[in-house]
Amino acid sequence: MNADRPETDRWICVYCGSREGSDPRYRQAAEALGTVLATAGIGLVYGGARVGLMGAIADAALAAGGRVLGVIPRGLAKREVAHDGLTELRVVETMHQRKLAMIEAADGFIAMPGGFGTLEELFEVLTWHQIGWHDKPAGLLDVAGFYQPLLHCMQHMRDQGFVGDEHVARIAVAETANALVEQMAAKLAGTA
Secondary structure: OOOOOOOOOEEEEEOOOOOOOOHHHHHHHHHHHHHHHHHHHHEEOOOOOOOHHHHHHHHHHHOOOOOEEEEEEHHHHHHHHHHHOEEEEEOOOOOHHHHHHHHHHHHHEEOOOHHHHHHHHHHHHHHHOOOOOOOOEEEEOOOOHOOOOHHHHHHHHHHHHOOOHHHHHOOOOOOOOHHHHHHHHHHHHOOO
């Protein structure tokens, strides 16, 4: 457990869009995931913004009585996108500091629908696991089939010998927040 984070048993870092996307199911899933994490007693670590899916998940977790740790670079905070109602908001100088702080604070990672930043953060934690820098679980919330093309790409990378089967197989995938949090909680407890 990291001494620099607020008290709770477990923390999941959620990577997701700073936009809401074109399908209202993305926002609904963000709200559901925030609520499910809080209800399960799992703290939320995320990028600290009040906009897009990021704001939706934070607001839902807070409304359900959860603890929320946001990490945001000063440049984004200055543009007034920082969420000022979190349990804790850490303002850092760079995106690299943000990503490292989020990784260190979390016991596991979930990617929701998002853009380039979401994928970059997801692949960083997957790569770090692959090279042995951590053993934290990762999952994809596959809202409305959003991650199906990416899953096919990962399977293709595996089939072509660039990624080990064990690294693809370890990624939890579910269509609903309840199902994914259940899988992640089992992995965090060491029962999956």
